[in-house]
Amino acid sequence: MAKSTxxxxxxLFLILALAPLLMSDFRIxxxxxxxxxxxxxxxxxxxxxxxGILSLGHGVFFGLGAxxxxxxxxxxxxxxxxxxxxxxxxxxELPLLWKPFANPVFALFMMIGVPVxxxxxxxxxxxxxxxxxxxxxxxxxxxxxxxxxxFIGTQELTGGTNGLTNFTxxxxxxxxxxxxxxxxxxxxxxxxxxxVLISLWLTQSRAGKLLVAIREGENRVRFLGFNPTTFxxxxxxxxxxxxxxxxxxxxxxVGMISPEMMGIIPSIEMVLWxxxxxxxxxxxxxxxxxxxxxxxxxxxESYPDMWLFLLGSLFILVVLVMxxxxxxxxxxxxxxxxxxxxxxxxxxxxxxxxxxxx
Amino acid sequence: MEILLxxxxxxxxxxxxxxxxxxxxxxxxxxMRVMNMAHxxxxxxxxxxxxxxxxxxxxxxxxxxxxxxxxxxxxIAFIVTALIGLLVEKSLIRFLYxxxxxxxxxxxxxxxxxxxxxxxxxxAPNVAVTAPSWLNGNVxxxxxxxxxxxxxxxxxxxxxxxxxxxxxxxxxxGRRMNAVTLNRPMAASLGINTRKVDAxxxxxxxxxxxxxxxxxxxxxxxxxxxxxxxxxxxxxIVILGxxxxxxxxxxxxxxxxxxxxxxxxxxxxxxxxxxxxxxIIIFLQWKPSGLISTRTRVLD
Amino acid sequence: MTQILTCNDVxxxxxxxxxxxxxDLQVExxxxxxxIGPNGAGKTTLLDVICGKTRATExxxxxxxxEGSIHKLEEHKIALAGIARKxxxxxxxxxxxxxxxxxxxxxxxxxxxxxLFAKMDEPTKEKIEYTLExxxxxxxxxxxxxxxxxxxxxxxxxxMQLIQDPQLLLLDEPIAGMSxxxxxxxxRLIHDVxxxxxxxxxxxxxxxxxxxxxxxxxxxxxxxxxxxDMNTVQNDERxxxxxxGRGKTHA
Numbered sequence: 001m002a003k004s005t006x007x008x009x010x011x012l013f014l015i016l017a018l019a020p021l022l023m024s025d026f027r028i029x030x031x032x033x034x035x036x037x038x039x040x041x042x043x044x045x046x047x048x049x050x051x052g053i054l055s056l057g058h059g060v061f062f063g064l065g066a067x068x069x070x071x072x073x074x075x076x077x078x079x080x081x082x083x084x085x086x087x088x089x090x091x092x093e094l095p096l097l098w099k100p101f102a103n104p105v106f107a108l109f110m111m112i113g114v115p116v117x118x119x120x121x122x123x124x125x126x127x128x129x130x131x132x133x134x135x136x137x138x139x140x141x142x143x144x145x146x147x148x149x150x151f152i153g154t155q156e157l158t159g160g161t162n163g164l165t166n167f168t169x170x171x172x173x174x175x176x177x178x179x180x181x182x183x184x185x186x187x188x189x190x191x192x193x194x195x196v197l198i199s200l201w202l203t204q205s206r207a208g209k210l211l212v213a214i215r216e217g218e219n220r221v222r223f224l225g226f227n228p229t230t231f232x233x234x235x236x237x238x239x240x241x242x243x244x245x246x247x248x249x250x251x252x253x254v255g256m257i258s259p260e261m262m263g264i265i266p267s268i269e270m271v272l273w274x275x276x277x278x279x280x281x282x283x284x285x286x287x288x289x290x291x292x293x294x295x296x297x298x299x300x301e302s303y304p305d306m307w308l309f310l311l312g313s314l315f316i317l318v319v320l321v322m323x324x325x326x327x328x329x330x331x332x333x334x335x336x337x338x339x340x341x342x343x344x345x346x347x348x349x350x351x352x353x354x355x356x357x358x
Numbered sequence: 359m360e361i362l363l364x365x366x367x368x369x370x371x372x373x374x375x376x377x378x379x380x381x382x383x384x385x386x387x388x389x390m391r392v393m394n395m396a397h398x399x400x401x402x403x404x405x406x407x408x409x410x411x412x413x414x415x416x417x418x419x420x421x422x423x424x425x426x427x428x429x430x431x432x433x434i435a436f437i438v439t440a441l442i443g444l445l446v447e448k449s450l451i452r453f454l455y456x457x458x459x460x461x462x463x464x465x466x467x468x469x470x471x472x473x474x475x476x477x478x479x480x481x482a483p484n485v486a487v488t489a490p491s492w493l494n495g496n497v498x499x500x501x502x503x504x505x506x507x508x509x510x511x512x513x514x515x516x517x518x519x520x521x522x523x524x525x526x527x528x529x530x531x532g533r534r535m536n537a538v539t540l541n542r543p544m545a546a547s548l549g550i551n552t553r554k555v556d557a558x559x560x561x562x563x564x565x566x567x568x569x570x571x572x573x574x575x576x577x578x579x580x581x582x583x584x585x586x587x588x589x590x591x592x593x594x595i596v597i598l599g600x601x602x603x604x605x606x607x608x609x610x611x612x613x614x615x616x617x618x619x620x621x622x623x624x625x626x627x628x629x630x631x632x633x634x635x636x637x638i639i640i641f642l643q644w645k646p647s648g649l650i651s652t653r654t655r656v657l658d
Numbered sequence: 659m660t661q662i663l664t665c666n667d668v669x670x671x672x673x674x675x676x677x678x679x680x681x682d683l684q685v686e687x688x689x690x691x692x693x694i695g696p697n698g699a700g701k702t703t704l705l706d707v708i709c710g711k712t713r714a715t716e717x718x719x720x721x722x723x724x725e726g727s728i729h730k731l732e733e734h735k736i737a738l739a740g741i742a743r744k745x746x747x748x749x750x751x752x753x754x755x756x757x758x759x760x761x762x763x764x765x766x767x768x769x770x771x772x773x774l775f776a777k778m779d780e781p782t783k784e785k786i787e788y789t790l791e792x793x794x795x796x797x798x799x800x801x802x803x804x805x806x807x808x809x810x811x812x813x814x815x816x817x818m819q820l821i822q823d824p825q826l827l828l829l830d831e832p833i834a835g836m837s838x839x840x841x842x843x844x845x846r847l848i849h850d851v852x853x854x855x856x857x858x859x860x861x862x863x864x865x866x867x868x869x870x871x872x873x874x875x876x877x878x879x880x881x882x883x884x885x886x887d888m889n890t891v892q893n894d895e896r897x898x899x900x901x902x903g904r905g906k907t908h909a
Binding site for chain 2: 125
């Protein structure tokens with residue numbers, strides 16, 4: 001692992017761990033939400049930055065993870081075990097689809113299982129046929145439309161436009177209790193840490209290098225004897241799992257999930273977080289998610305009209321001016337200031353991978 | 359039987375509307391490998407242009423002439439959106455050539471900006487455009503009711519497609535466009551100004567989007583995000599049809615328009631979305647590169 | 659000697675244009691075979707068919723003891739069976755280092771599981787070092803492949819084919835863009851390699867073909883025109899007609 005990556009992450013996690021001492025509970029709950037987003041961002045960096053597959057549909061995986069946990073919480077919060085919106089539509093018995101979600105372990109399992117299964121199906125049927133590039137991106141976006149329409153359309157099952165909300169307890173505790181919120185914050189940090197470690201390990205494994213090779217030339221990889229489909233489906237599933245986990249954590253902390261949160265706009269914003277931080281870098285993805293969302297909170301609180309202009313410009317800016325994001329900017333500044341240092345290091349013969357841009 | 363024919367007509371009408379949107383996307387993607395997410399906003403702009411023309415007519419033109427506003431607004435919408443398209447091409451798109459994925463993101467950003475501008479000028483709520491009186495009413499053929507509005511759209515699209523076809527096949531400028539689509543370096547070395555061709559194509563595609571916006575005002579109210587609703591269906595048509603082929607785009611539009619109308623009639627709008635998506639995925643198992651495609655020797 | 663590769667009546671139809679019009683070709687174990695012919699003769703297309711890049715419209719391709727024709731297999735399966743292909747334009751991975759390029763290409767289990775948990779162990783290191791030396795890139799091992807000079811990229815790609823330990827090596831104009839010395843070296847390398855595997859080379863440079871060939875196959879307009887050693891081929895009337903008759907004298 002590159003030394004700079006280790007140092008950056010150590011500092012980041014130290015700051016995150018100490019943050020509750022310095023910030024109000026409200027700000028901490030916001031930060032916790034952003035860290036959920038950071039988990040998604042790591043997954044997107046893996047599939048987009050490393051493998052070169054642009055998914056505009058990660059909102060779906062996030063949403064499915066969130067709904068899985070949300071369904072459990074909703075059952076917990078409903079007297080008689082029948083969610084309020086079902087009672088309004090005259091449903092007197094919990095639908096079959098919902099029943100197993102009364103079990104928290106099952107719900108947690110499905111939080112990962114459902115997104116992965118969907119990613120596997122969509123991934124296999126597109127990658128297998130060599131549908132790639134912009135085609136895949138557009139299909140992934142259409143997937144979002146399908147799921148949002150489906151969730152809104154089946155009101156008696158999903159709560160429709162309002163989604164799932166008004167949770168009280170879950171896993172035996174009151175979710176809104178300040179201590180519980182703080183514990184959830186630390187759990188989120190731990191999970192983020194775990195996901196970062198897994199991703200760093202993955203990118204440095206030989207498979208990780210193959211992902212980069214697939215990005216550079218998928219067809220060349222075939223003539224070396226690899227089946228890119230396997231690797232692409234795999235990384236798609238991994239990133240879907242991350243998004244699902246993030247969704248579950250999100251619902252626990254924020255206390256609601258609705259189709260709007262998994263729609264086209266949030267889905268493409270997820271990609272923007274990664275682009276802002278630096279798509280080729282796990283660290284970039286994490287800080288990109290936190291910084292972009294902080295900016296969003298700040299601007300939409302203070303200058304809501306300006307925010308959309310800023311957001312729009314940000315999309316254009318990261319593509320035209322800083323394709324490697326903030327990490328790229330930092331790297332090139334570092335390279336300029338310490339050119340003599342880096343020139344000394346160049347040409348080494350160690351077997352540590354030369355982690356350019358990683 | 360009447361129901362079937364009515365649905366068929368509705369399907370055709372919806373297909374033709376989608377086709378108008380998809381054509382612009384297909385041409386620019388085939389030509390420059392740029393997928394324009396802001397294309398939907400050309401529809402929005404075209405629709406607001408129609409709305410503005412109507413407002414101007416209401417306040418400045420004698421009432422007896424009001425009905426002609428719509429005829430006038432079609433070319434105006436085309437010109438305005440084509441000029442905006444030209445501006446967009448010159449200022450942004452030309453940096454995105456052959457970077458399809460990046461083009462998705464950058465043009466999405468552009469789309470957000472367009473929508474916010476529209477929101478600031480016209481307000482967030484939807485506005486309604488009054489259709490000219492000569493389009494109210496319908497014709498009945500063998501007890502199938504065909505509203506004039508939808509017939510008008512169908513005719514409008516046919517004219518646009520024929521015009522486009524004529525342009526691409528018969529005119530020098532159009533043939534240059536074809537040449538660049540097929541082989542850019544070769545076209546360039548034969549002295550074709552590819553930059554100019556690109557800009558023209560982009561403006562043309564945007565203009566068609568504007569005309570689609572004009573047509574849209576006949577079907578429903580107009581809001582800043584109205585384009586987003588249709589653009590994704592248009593993307594699916596491009597994928598289904600194969601890139602840069604007008605014939606493919608027409609067939610793709612027919613498939614999606616008819617399938618979605620019929621399923622929606624038989625079930626619900628929700629199910630229709632799912633069915634169309636499933637159909638596309640299944641279809642791509644059979645023909646991964648779309649309805650119309652060519653084999654190449656290039657290793658990418 | 660036994661055949662390693664047999665092509666029977668291979669035809670390729672590119673939407674009405676027949677790039678190959680029925681090619682029969684046999685390559686023997688440890689043979690170095692040169693494919694020559696004017697532009698558009700179908701040499702590259704033939705290599706494409708063998709390695710699975712292009713599907714033959716008709717005909718069959720048999721490889722070693724593998725059952726059935728391989729021409730319908732997916733590319734990676736053909737590669738795993740032991741056919742390595744070097745393309746005309748260097749097709750290395752520019753954003754990976756020289757070492758990483760070789761690490762991926764190397765003969766190994768090419769499954770997801772293996773790639774996830776593969777370690778850089780001693781035999782692997784040795785094998786990579788050995789190849790690096792062979793292709794003269796030891797000093798460049800940690801450079802990004804994209805930053806190599808054109809000739810070095812060619813070498814790296816040859817290295818990536820060799821490290822696969824193929825049974826059949828397909829080379830498409832391997833010496834394009836190489837200096838005289840490098841050409842010489844490539845020629846010798848090819849003959850070294852042929853002790854362990856068969857080589858099928860498309861080459862335009864007649865000097866090179868003359869120096870390093872035993873068996874030559876001449877192709878013309880999608881068909882095999884004649885076969886034999888360079889002398890026989892050069893004196894064949896049909897070959898002279900094809901090359902000289904068109905007023906091109908680079909033969």
